[in-house]
Amino acid sequence: MRAFGSVVQVLGLLYLIGGGNSAPAKKGPKGFLKQLNDTTWVLGNDLWNLTQGRQYGVRLMYKDKDLVGNAVGHYVSYNGAASDLNWTSAAIVESGSDYINVKFTAKEGDFHWVIYDDLVGAYQYFINHALPVLGEFRTLWRLDNTSFPRGRTNVKDGVLPPLSDYLAATNVQDETWQEADGTYLTKYDWAAFIREQEYYGVYGNEFGSWYINAGKDYYNGDHLKQELMIHRESKTGDAVQLNMIHGTHYQAVSKDAFDDGKTWGPWLWYLNDGSKSDAADRWRQEQKAWPYKWFKDTAYQTRGSVRGKIVLSDGRPAAGAAIFLGDNDMPNVTALDQGKRYYYTVYADNDGSFDIDDVRTGTYALQTWANGGKIADVTTTFVQGDIVVAKDKRTDLGKKLTWTVTDRKDRVFQVGNFDRKTVGFKLSGPTPFEHGRIDKVPANFTYTVGKSKSSDWYFAQSALGAQSIVFPLKAGPSSNAKLTVSLAGFSGGSSANILLNGQKVGNITTNSALLPTSQDTYRAATQAGEWHLLEFPIDQSLLKQGDNRIDFNVTTSTRWRGWLWDSILLDWA
CATH class of the missing domain: 2.60.40.10 (Immunoglobulins)
Incomplete structure (x- = not known):
């Protein structure tokens, strides 16, 4: 009896330990979703967690510190901050041995967090169901400014201007301030070419928050698509990390209607100790893994x-x-x-x-x-x-x-390379974003074909005056010609007449149907915006043997608004 009793006691103990089953307990994922009330949830894993409200993720805990603090937190919005998505429910819709997939539902669609046990961060994606026709759609973090004092894109890395600098400066236009020394503060200096990004985000000595978009096929636009990536919020001082998955910055027209099921992502939101080398390693890892095999979507795969x-x-x-x-x-x-x-x-x-x-x-x-x-x-x-x-x-x-291309034998001259960018022109670099650089372009200057180089021509034009090209003809013209003007960008507000030997042959005109305005020269862009190709027929009677002169004569000027040059050509017709 004692022996039997001992066996029963042991079996009973095993039963309690095993939860009533003699088989070992199956290990489950460490990720979790807890609902606190009708409008609040907590999600994360053993390494980090986020308290998510109806609109905003308001408390991000990592290494025993709240990385949102007094900032706004995480949210998803379209057409600016006026339309933040409101989450009506949340649920774990999929799980494995080491991950969970959390879906937050809004009337416009579903936002997912895929949380792995050992990942500080999450894969994110959005599935459309009822987004309106829109230009801007984004996810973002607004984080504690003391934890994230610096920002990094592939073209700019440095300290985000402190809020005190904005408060001491004078606002001169949209999100742009002039300091006492004449320099400018603007969030647009933190823009970048979005398809060239590797990893980008905000960071400090202890923490880094990064977006890693290994796949970029869900972005709108082509090679020259530019977007605002990070910045300092001018009213609150929040460190802002933007994920512009459908954007309008630096474009003339960008409004789209999406099919039900259109998916943006997945991308990786990644937290670390502020190490850029670690973030770079993670970028390489994600790039090799894309398209992600774990994403169970038939159309994606x-x-x-x-x-x-x-x-x-x-x-x-x-x-x-x-x-x-x-x-x-x-x-x-x-x-x-x-x-x-x-x-x-x-x-x-x-x-x-x-x-x-x-x-x-x-x-x-x-x-x-x-x-x-x-x-x-x-x-x-x-x-x-x-x-x-x-x-x-x-x-x-x-x-x-x-x-099919034009015969090069017919070319009279060409200033600049055709690449839809200002690269190679004076002041186009070294960085592609700097507010007010267009002010440094002289109102009047002359380029002489055969003597000047493309690097002598300036990247942009805005001020009242004339940018001129002098070109020689060894003999009188035997046919008509064509002047091709390729603009890398155009911000309405300035206009010019194009004169050949004093006779008007065309114009670059604000409010023209041929030139819809884009947000480039006044938003710190110096290399590209919305590309335009203009062609003007030239009657041979306007040309002569010897030196000829083309003037781009600005007749109406608005500060910081004008055009970016790509290339200027004259061909025989």
Whole structure:
């Protein structure tokens, strides 16, 4: 009896330990979601947690510190801060041995946090159900300014201006202040080309908060899509980390209607101790893992690829050309302004060949344009539509896609390279963003073909005066000509007449249907905005043997508003 009693006692103890089952307890994920009341939840894992309210994630705990503090926290919004999403419910919709997938639901769609046991941070994505036609859609963090005093993008890394600097300065325009020494504070100096990003965020000596967007096909726009990435909030001092997954900064037109189910992401929001090298390592890890195999979405996982080789009609390979795979049904919308579906960008190799991997299945149109280099003289764009991408298939467009270009023998002169950017012109660098740099451009100067270099021409024009090109002709003209003016950007408010030997042949005009205004020169952009190509016929009677002169004569000027130059060419017709 004693022996039997001892066995019963042992079995009873095992029963209690095992919860009534003699088998070992199955290990579950460490991630959690707890609902505190109708409008408040806590989510996270053993390493971090966030208290999420109806709109804002208001308390972010990591290493025993609240990293939101007095700041606003985390939220999702569209068309500016006026339309923050309101979460009506939250639930764990999927889990595994080491992760949970938490879905927050709003009337516009579902926002997901995928939380792994050992990850300080979470993968995030949004699935649309009822977003309105919009231009701006974003997720963001507004964090404690003492914990995150610095910011980093791929083009700028430094201290975010403290709130005291804003309070002591004079507001001169939208989110732009002038300090006593004449320098400027503006959040737009923290913009960047979004498809060039690796990791970006805000950080300090103890903490770093980073966005890592390994996949970029859910972004709107092409290679030259620019967005505000981080900044100091001018009214509160919050450290702001933006995830502009559909943006309008530096564009003229960007409003899209989305299908039910359109998905942005997944991307990684990542916390660490402020180490940039650790964030860089994590970027490389995420890049190798994209597209993520763990994301159980059929449309996301169903992909193919596209390859081809482009040759110019004069026999040259399209070396280094920008390649854009986008909408098949929007021929009148620029590549920069496309945004309702998914988009892919690469650059051609030196022989004109290109490969675009991991493309969602569907029907696309291909666009290519010069990106400087060996084809910097090419003014035309190559377009081919009805490109079908099938699951696990490589769509081969052939080894000789022919891109029709203008005969170089007909060119009289060219100032600047065709690349849709100001790169190579005076004051275009070293950084692509600086408010007020356009003020440094003289109102009047002359470029002489055969003597001046492209680096002598300034990147922009705004002030009253004339930027002029003097070019010689060895003999009288035997035919008409064409003046091509390629603008890397245009902010309405300034206008110019174009004169050839004193006779008006065209204009660059605010409120013209040909020139919708974009938000570039007055928002610190110095290299690109919305690209425009203008062509003006030139009657041969206006040309003469000897020196000729073209003047871009500004007749109306608004400070900081004007245009960015790409290239200027004169060809015989």
